[in-house]
Each structure stands twice: as C-alpha cells, then as structure tokens.
Amino acid sequence: MSKPIVATTSLAGCFGCHMSVLDIDDRILKLIDLVEFNKSPIDDIKTFTKQCDIGLIEGGCCNSENVHVLQDFRKNCKILVSVGECAIMGGLPAMRNGIPVEECIQEAYLDGPTVGNNTDKVLPNDEELPMILDRVYPCHEVVKIDYHLPGCPPRADLIWEALVALVTGDEMKLPYEVVKFD
Amino acid sequence: MSIFKKLFGKKSSIGSAVEKKEEVKIEATVDSETKIEEDKEIKHKAMSEKIKFTIDGKECLADKGQNVLDAALDNGVYIPFLCHVRGVKQAGSCRVCNVKVAGRTMTACTTPVAPGMEVENETAELTDLRKAIIEALFVEGNHFCPACEKSGNCELQALAYKFEMMVPRFPYEFPQKAIDADNDKIMIERNRCILCKRCVRSFQDDQGRSYFAFNKRGHELEIKIDQEVAANLTDEKAQEIMDTCPVGALLKKEKGFDEPIGTRKFDKTPIGCDNI
Numbered sequence: 001m002s003k004p005i006v007a008t009t010s011l012a013g014c015f016g017c018h019m020s021v022l023d024i025d026d027r028i029l030k031l032i033d034l035v036e037f038n039k040s041p042i043d044d045i046k047t048f049t050k051q052c053d054i055g056l057i058e059g060g061c062c063n064s065e066n067v068h069v070l071q072d073f074r075k076n077c078k079i080l081v082s083v084g085e086c087a088i089m090g091g092l093p094a095m096r097n098g099i100p101v102e103e104c105i106q107e108a109y110l111d112g113p114t115v116g117n118n119t120d121k122v123l124p125n126d127e128e129l130p131m132i133l134d135r136v137y138p139c140h141e142v143v144k145i146d147y148h149l150p151g152c153p154p155r156a157d158l159i160w161e162a163l164v165a166l167v168t169g170d171e172m173k174l175p176y177e178v179v180k181f182d
Numbered sequence: 183m184s185i186f187k188k189l190f191g192k193k194s195s196i197g198s199a200v201e202k203k204e205e206v207k208i209e210a211t212v213d214s215e216t217k218i219e220e221d222k223e224i225k226h227k228a229m230s231e232k233i234k235f236t237i238d239g240k241e242c243l244a245d246k247g248q249n250v251l252d253a254a255l256d257n258g259v260y261i262p263f264l265c266h267v268r269g270v271k272q273a274g275s276c277r278v279c280n281v282k283v284a285g286r287t288m289t290a291c292t293t294p295v296a297p298g299m300e301v302e303n304e305t306a307e308l309t310d311l312r313k314a315i316i317e318a319l320f321v322e323g324n325h326f327c328p329a330c331e332k333s334g335n336c337e338l339q340a341l342a343y344k345f346e347m348m349v350p351r352f353p354y355e356f357p358q359k360a361i362d363a364d365n366d367k368i369m370i371e372r373n374r375c376i377l378c379k380r381c382v383r384s385f386q387d388d389q390g391r392s393y394f395a396f397n398k399r400g401h402e403l404e405i406k407i408d409q410e411v412a413a414n415l416t417d418e419k420a421q422e423i424m425d426t427c428p429v430g431a432l433l434k435k436e437k438g439f440d441e442p443i444g445t446r447k448f449d450k451t452p453i454g455c456d457n458i
Contacts, residue, residue, distance in 0.1 A: 085328055088349050089320075090356075092329065097356035138354060148349040152328035174346060177450055181327035181339055182443065 004053040004167050007077060008040040011066040012093045012136060013059025016153040017084040018042070021056070023156035031160075034167055039076075048076045054166055055080045057145070060090040061137040065130035074143040079166060082138075082145045083159065085152045085181065090136040097135040105132070150181050235299040250290035250301055251279050260455045261303055262312055262341055264428050265378035266291040273379045278312050278341065287311070309345065316341050317350035324356060324373035325429075331439055332430030334446025338376060340453035365407050367420035367435055375405050375431035384426055385419075387411050393423070405431065
C-alpha cells in the first residue's frame with residue numbers, strides 16, 4: 001500500500017509553523033516512514049506532481065497569490081488543515097485589517113521610519129507582483145478547511161498527534177497542555 | 183503652691199480619665215459579648231435556614247438570597263463565567279454562566295437559589311451554548327493571543343481551552359478599536375475588551391466614584407477611564423485592576439510579559455473551582 005501524501009505551504013506566515021513541524025525531533029524519521037511529501041518547502045517541490053491526502057496550511061491570505069495557492073491546495077488535497085493562528089484568524093498580518101490598503105502601502109514604502117532611499121517615491125507596481133488584498137483573510141473564509149490546529153506556533157506534539165491521527169485513522173488525543181493559542 | 187495645685191489638678195484629671203476609660207472598656211466588653219451571642223444565634227438560624235437545591239443531581243446547600251453561581255462554587259461545582267466578581271453587584275452581561283432551571287435558561291449569577299431548585303449545568307446543550315458565546319467574543323474583538331500580555335492568565339482564553347475551541351464558528355469581524363494610554367498607570371486595550379463591566383463595578387475611590395465607565399452606545403460601546411478620579415492610582419491598585427480584568431484589556435503600564443510560558447495560571451491547569 002502506498003504511503004499517504006502530505007503537502008505543506010506557508011502563505012502569509014513566518015515559517016514558524018514549519019519550524020514546529022521540524023520540532024518533532026527524532027519522530028521525523030518515523031514521519032518519513034509514515035508519509036511521503038509532495039509540494040512543500042521541506043523538500044522544495046514547487047508544484048503538485050500528484051493528488052495529495054493531507055495539506056498543511058500555514059498563514060492566512062494577504063494577497064492574490066496566497067488565494068491562488070490555497071485554492072490549488074484545495075483542489076489537490078483531500079484534507080486541508082489550518083496550522084497556527086495566522087491560518088486560523090489572520091494572526092499578526094491581520095493587524096492591518098481595518099486600515100485602508102493605501103495607508104498601509106504609504107507607510108511601508110514612503111513614510112515609514114525604516115524607508116531609506118526611496119527618493120523617487122516608487123510604489124511597487126509590477127504586474128508580476130501579486131495584488132495585496134483589502135484585508136487579511138483566515139483560510140477557512142476563502143476555501144473549506146477540514147481541521148484547525150491552534151497555536152503560535154502549534155506545539156510540535158499537537159502537529160504530530162494530528163498527523164498520526166489523520167494517517168492512521170485513530171482518534172486524536174488532545175492533552176490540555178498541547179492545545180494553546182500562543 | 184500653685185505648681186502643686188496644677189500638678190495635683192492634672193493628676194486628678196488623669197485619674198478620672200483612666201477611670202472613664204475603664205468604664206468604657208467594661209461597657210465595650212459587655213457589648214461584644216452580647217454581640218457574639220447574637221452572632222451565634224444568627225449563624226445558628228442561618229445554618230438551619232440553608233436552602234437545599236441540586237446541580238446536575240448533586241445535592242447542594244445555599245444561604246438565603248445567595249445566587250446560584252456563588253452557591254455552586256461554595257459547593258465545589260464549577261459553573262463557567264466571565265463577568266462575575268464575588269461580592270460585587272452582578273451584571274449578568276457575559277451570559278457564560280447560563281444554566282437551565284425548569285426548562286428555561288437563565289444566568290446563574292443573577293438567579294437567587296430557591297428551595298428545591300433543580301439546576302442543569304454540564305449538559306451538551308449548555309456546553310455548546312457557552313462555547314458559542316466564547317467564540318462570539320473572540321470574533322467580536324481582535325483577540326490575537328500570541329501578542330497579548332495576559333495570555334496564559336486570561337479567563338476568556340482559558341474558557342476557550344476548556345471548551346476545546348479550535349476555531350470560532352462565526353466569521354471574524356476585525357473591528358476598529360482605539361487604544362487609550364493617557365493614564366499614567368493603566369492602559370486600555372479596547373481590542374481585547376469584552377465589555378463585562380467588571381472594572382466599572384469593582385473599582386471606586388474613597389468617595390465612591392468609579393474609576394471606569396461605559397462610553398457611547400450599542401455597537402460603539404466602550405470602556406473609558408475617568409482621568410480625574412484615576413489621577414492618583416497606585417501601582418498596587420493598577421495591578422489589582424489588571425488582575426480583575428478577565429482579558430488583557432486593562433494593563434498595568436511598564437509591566438509587559440513577566441511570566442514564562444508553562445508557569446502561567448492556565449498553562450497546565452484548566453479553569454475551574456481551584457484557580458478562578
């Protein structure tokens with residue numbers, strides 16, 4: 001029997017959740033026995049090469065590319081899991097929600113204290129660049145998400161337990177200390 | 183001679199004062215003795231006047247006039263709540279302590295115990311209702327736990343843990359809220375305020391004036407600090423205010439994060455009777 005296939009991605013996230021996946025320590029060897037990885041920053045496969053069973057999503061949607069990737073994941077994965085606060089509620093990037101995009105861009109590229117030598121007052125406007133959304137959206141407000149793992153990042157034990165439960169079909173153990181929002 | 187008289191006079195006046203004091207003392211002891219006896223009688227009466235009622239079938243005793251929530255806690259039964267503060271007038275504003283009596287849902291904090299009352303507490307229906315309220319509070323504000331000073335000690339978060347909230351069932355509102363940092367000791371982070379009114383009801387100065395009040399109405403309702411009354415807040419009072427706030431809306435200034443993850447109030451122990 002072929003191994004279940006896992007894909008992962010980081011949308012508007014900081015890669016902290018991916019770090020937490022690696023934080024399962026030596027269980028990573030068991031993980032390799034248990035599953036096969038497809039599109040993921042872990043193995044650097046850029047595009048889906050086959051249908052996957054589980055997609056782990058880190059980060060919310062802050063631009064058109066995030067939405068595109070997320071929809072691609074929904075098409076190619078049987079089960080999608082929102083991993084971490086950003087995927088679940090937008091997280092830190094969502095602090096811009098409520099502030100008009102124009103003001104955000106203005107602050108980031110023209111008025112901000114760390115803006116250095118943008119003397120020509122250029123705003124990034126290349127058609128190759130993804131368009132920024134009006135606000136940051138939690139993943140489940142863009143596509144159907146099957147499971148949510150809270151935390152910033154979710155504890156490695158929580159990610160491990162969830163993956164094993166999904167792969168083996170056993171009921172997931174949720175010890176109190178493992179489900180935390182920070 | 184005049185000096186002697188003066189001395190004598192003084193002496194005599196001192197003597198009479200001592201006598202008077204003794205008299206007063208004797209009266210006082212008589213008073214306190216009768217008071218103790220009266221207290222005993224009252225206590226005895228109160229003991230005999232304890233009201234019997236049940237929570238999920240468990241037999242409980244309550245004092246006359248006591249509310250269901252306090253009585254439950256006294257009997258070791260935890261009913262989840264957010265806005266209630268013991269000894270402070272109840273508001274019934276958070277609705278988390280909803281219980282069911284005779285088929286009707288009512289807030290335990292505002293309902294006095296009645297003899298023979300059968301209270302339903304831990305039912306699937308009530309748990310889901312309470313969870314829904316917690317989820318609604320999460321989407322109504324901007325509760326970004328990883329960046330909150332109160333995380334780990336927050337009662338809203340602890341209840342979300344208790345009900346195993348993985349994601350709210352409602353869409354996020356991302357409201358725009360203003361932060362008020364004008365006071366020297368207290369900062370108001372309205373993004374996290376759940377409008378439970380604990381601060382308004384709990385804190386008054388020596389003239390009975392509230393430090394906090396509600397401002398505006400309806401969807402714009404917000405908590406406001408009275409700068410005049412709160413001008414001379416002490417550090418201790420500011421800490422007490424921060425500890426009373428169930429969320430991270432009232433913060434003591436210049437404090438920040440001082441407890442490592444793993445040692446905070448609700449890191450390892452779920453919210454319940456022992457660690458409210």
